[in-house]
Amino acid sequence: MCITKVQVDGKNVPTAVKVLSKHRVLDVSLGPAHSAALVEPGLVYTFGCNQYGQLACNNCKPRDVPAIVKALEEKTTSVKC
Numbered sequence: 001m002c003i004t005k006v007q008v009d010g011k012n013v014p015t016a017v018k019v020l021s022k023h024r025v026l027d028v029s030l031g032p033a034h035s036a037a038l039v040e041p042g043l044v045y046t047f048g049c050n051q052y053g054q055l056a057c058n059n060c061k062p063r064d065v066p067a068i069v070k071a072l073e074e075k076t077t078s079v080k081c
Contacts, residue, residue: 019066020045031081037066042074054081 023039034048034055045066046055053060056069 017047017066027078029079029081034081035066036079036081038076038079042076044069044072044076044079 017037020037020039023043025037025039027038029036031048031054034046034050037045039045044056046057046069047063047066048055050057050060050062055063055067056071057063057067
């Protein structure tokens with residue numbers, strides 16, 4: 001299971017990322033405002049702030065829901081933010 005945080009009453013609360021719950025998560029990396037998760041069979045999901053393109057999705061729009069990074073499909077062995 002992959003965990004992120006949400007604001008509840010002004011406090012950060014760990015929360016399961018439901019989109020990733022159907023996958024076996026192999027690696028997770030958390031940046032200051034974005035996250036990346038590596039799942040079997042080598043797919044990378046990113047989500048969060050994307051001001052500088054750190055989600056590798058060819059734009060600078062933030063993502064609230066994890067999405068696959070197409071350029072890294074089945075080529076990745078670990079993730080780092």
